[in-house]
Amino acid sequence: MSVRGGGLQRVVAIFIKDLKSYYSKAPVISWGILFPLTVIALLDLSARMLGEYRVVPAMLSITMLFASTSMSQVAVSFEKLSGAMQRVLYMPVGSAELVVAKSLGGIIYGIGGTGLAGILAYIMTGHVAMIRPAYFLAGVVLGSTLYSALSVLVSLYYNPVQAVAVLNIIRFSMIFLGGTLFPKALLPRILAGLAYFFPSVYITDLLRFGMYNTWEYVDPLTSLIVTAILLAATLYIAHRLALKVMLP
């Protein structure tokens, strides 16, 4: 018997299986949900001092980052640990299909998490600005996809323990140096310059522009282009890596 059905069917099957298996796993709950909630609570304080337009997009951006990267990491690392990744390698699943399928859970978590954080922000502040929803939406979708694919890449390349460490380095440098937690005005010049190396800068400014019609580091069009390029590069590298994992 040969394989029937297209790549889409395989991608969806893997995605649904991942959601069923991993949505309630400890790292997903703690990093993807509890941690962002804590950050949101903390940021509520600073919102009053620093201004909502600075803080609310940052907290949405951090939520997106943690939600999407934790889900994708679990979807790859847990399967490496259980041995099920071996089975996947023997299935007729293409390398691009594997990357997309493994990213989908994280994308959904990123988008959902950002939405939830938005609702929380609304509850805390009593209103939500959404002046340019298309930019906001682009930021959420591109950002979740980029973070999720990045996490798949890291989890495919490193063993599960290393992957957690590497992802935490990436996450926390994005929080502290990546233009999310600290507004540009508060950062020393050299650190503010460093921020441009992190995708979070562009994604946060996209959200900011979408909500408040203003930006802090980078103008929205540049942000859009840079995010799209970073996304394409990440997907490309993840795909090459998946090929290497599947046919070493």
Place this chain on the structure above:
Amino acid sequence: MGGYAIEVEGLVKRFGRVYALRGLSFRVPRGETYGLLGPNGAGKTTTIRAIAGALRPTRGRVSVLGLDPSREPLRVKALVGVVPELPSLFPELTVRENLLFIARVYGIPSGEAERRMRELLEFMGLEAVASRRYGQLSKGLKRRADIAAALLHDPEVVLLDEPTGGLDVVAASRLRERLAALRRSGKTILLSTHNIGEAAELSDRLLVIYRGAKLVEGTPSMLRRALSARRITVYYRAGGSEVEASRLEEALQEALASYDPSGLRVAPGSVSVTVKRALDALWAIRETLESLGLKVEDVEVLPPSWEDVLLHHIEEAEEGGRTCRCGVGGSSAW
């Protein structure tokens, strides 16, 4: 269509500085069960991965049903069912959910998937645990579920990587019954194992590999006949004088040198060894024992066990350094 389902020719695989395979060649006729026998690290898993399209050979050629697995991995994977070395279904899902997921990945229509699933659950004796989570099953049941999963898309070629590895004797023997039934179904089966008895029981032909190269190939009975050797055990009594085991072993090695000895074991009260020309060798052993003041009490001469056959070939290969020389060049010494 007759011919060969699997053809492997001069297969070399290098991982960094380690050669996992050094020019392995063999062919598996359609519909036969072929045993791939070798100790840990021999290269069994690497061979299976290369056949399944999950590994790119460093050199050499692999063909599965006429396809090159490293060029068309997806087509090969669709025709081949693999039972990996370790339990490998999704622990969070039940057995049934696992099978349904696999059916979706292989694009099996749901009606047909249901039917195949029912058949296979019955065939592997899994009906009672179909709704239990895979992660909670015993090792034996996990292996059966692994096999059901590998058969779901009705593959023409089935690759089993040490299916009974790590099972207790009861679970292993039950699983072998299922494998014997699978063998009768007419599929082409490649069965890797380090259990020589299992390989002999279940395979039409078998290949012994060691350090990534062919040691010997043949039918199980040919293999056994190939060795005219006998396993001799001599029971003795210390006639007053104590003899150190190492001294006795040395003396026996010397006395038996011309009898092609292998697997020499010296235990308190007995020595055993596999040799050619058993009768003459027996005299030599007796003389050696008596010269050391030991008295022969009883003697046992048996055909070699499968383990002896394997050990004999490995020892011979190590002495001659053949596996090393036959290495990368392609043709192996046997």
